[in-house]
Amino acid sequence: xxxxxxxxxxxxxxxxxxxxxxxxxxxxxxxxxxxxxxxxxxxxxxxxxxxxxxxxxxxxxxxxxxxxxxxxxxxxxxxxxxxxxxxxxxxxxxxxxxxxxxxxxxxxxxxxxxxxxxxxxxxxxxxxxxxxxxxxxxxxxxxxxxxxxxxxxxxxxxxxxxxxxxxxxxxxxxxxxxxxxxxxxxxxxxxxxxxxxxxxxxxxxxxxxxxxxxxxxxxxxxxxxxxxxxxxxxxxxxxxxxxxxxxxxxxxxxxxxxxxxxxxxxxxxxxxxxxxxxxxxxxxx
Numbered sequence: 152x153x154x155x156x157x158x159x160x161x162x163x164x165x166x167x168x169x170x171x172x173x174x175x176x177x178x179x180x181x182x183x184x185x186x187x188x189x190x191x192x193x194x195x196x197x198x199x200x201x202x203x204x205x206x207x208x209x210x211x212x213x214x215x216x217x218x219x220x221x222x223x224x225x226x227x228x229x230x231x232x233x234x235x236x237x238x239x240x241x242x243x244x245x246x247x248x249x250x251x252x253x254x255x256x257x258x259x260x261x262x263x264x265x266x267x268x269x270x271x272x273x274x275x276x277x278x279x280x281x282x283x284x285x286x287x288x289x290x291x292x293x294x295x296x297x298x299x300x301x302x303x304x305x306x307x308x309x310x311x312x313x314x315x316x317x318x319x320x321x322x323x324x325x326x327x328x329x330x331x332x333x334x335x336x337x338x339x340x341x342x343x344x345x346x347x348x349x350x351x352x353x354x355x356x357x358x359x360x361x362x363x364x365x366x367x368x369x370x371x372x373x374x375x376x377x378x379x380x381x382x383x384x385x386x387x388x389x390x391x392x393x394x395x396x397x398x399x400x401x402x403x404x405x406x407x408x409x410x411x412x413x414x415x416x417x418x419x420x421x422x423x424x425x426x427x428x429x430x431x432x433x434x435x436x
Contacts, residue, residue: 186255187396190233197236198223198258199245203338206363206421207260207278207384215239218421219258219386222277225413226404241337243309246271249389256397257387262311262357264382268435272390272398275405276383278359278418279426282315284375285354285361287346293353296378300328302352305342308335315379316355347371357384359422366423385432406430 190196200215202208208217215237227235238254249257249271262280263273284304286293293299300323306313313335320330334351336342342354343364353375354361364372386405388398408414415425 184393185396186394187400190255190397191230194233195236196227196230196233196256197238197254198256199240199248199254200237200257200259201242201245202237202239203340204242204260204360206359208258210239218278218417219260221417221420222405222408222414223258225408226401229404242307243337246387249387252389255388255394256401259386260357260384261387262382263385263432263434264311264314265434267311267387268432270390272388272394273385273432273435274387274398275402275409275430276385276428276432277405277414278384278422278428280311280357280359280382280384281377282312282355282379282382283358283361283377285343285346285356285364286352286373286375287349288369288371288373290352290373293375296376297323297328298375299323299330299353301331303332303334303350304330304353304355305334305336305345305351306355307339307342308337310339311382312339312355312357319355319378343372357382359426362422383428383432 200208200219202210202215206217208215208219210216223235227233237258240248245257245259246261248254260278260280261267261273263276267273284293284296284299293302296319299319304316304320306316316333320333323329334342334345339354339356339360342351345351346354358377361374365374386401388394388401409428409430414428418425
């Protein structure tokens with residue numbers, strides 16, 4: 152049986168607890184620096200995820216389920232003998248955790264932005280992530296995204312959705328119709344709860360997620376419309392030489408699922424309709 156405590160995991164513990172001399176030894180390069188090889192040898196693939204972003208990733212009966220979980224169920228047989236370990240973290244800790252090597256890869260919904268493309272290896276696209284506005288059902292004062300002028304709008308802290316909301320707010324302010332206030336939340340479910348309670352007037356999120364909110368609670372929520380350029384969800388790896396083989400493997404698997412129609416099948420299952428997702432991420436090298 153392969154031990155969970157492989158070289159990478161022992162190194163992480165040693166780095167956190169050992170004396171400086173031991174830390175220096177732990178930081179020395181190993182004979183094999185290829186991350187995919189290490190994963191296959193040790194039999195453990197550790198990923199970071201945020202299981203509070205339905206229908207992509209969420210908890211049901213104590214298990215992480217959703218679109219990404221189903222995608223990984225299609226990918227893991229191609230890493231024969233490897234156990235998948237999912238570290239469930241708040242979104243704000245996901246990309247910093249990747250950079251600090253807390254885990255090998257990110258399997259959660261990362262909206263592709265130019266800044267993230269420059270800083271991380273973003274995978275082949277897995278789903279549509281175009282921005283959209285969600286309002287309370289029956290609120291006739293908001294019929295377009297621009298109608299959030301004078302309203303309290305919300306988004307998840309540290310997210311691309313917050314950046315999009317702030318950009319829209321800047322446009323509205325330049326036009327002389329600013330939003331009243333922008334509120335941020337650690338988890339998007341908290342924003343949805345405040346929207347339902349009337350503490351905010353609108354929430355900006357990706358189209359698939361606001362459609363899911365409307366589908367599950369049509370008496371409470373209503374999707375307004377999309378705005379901005381088309382966006383895509385991806386996963387993410389570190390952009391270093393050690394991670395290159397793992398990044399290439401994950402890209403190959405996602406493209407395979409796209410070409411075989413499995414992405415569309417799972418999108419139909421989790422989002423209610425297939426999406427036109429390109430094989431390659433626009434803007435990535």
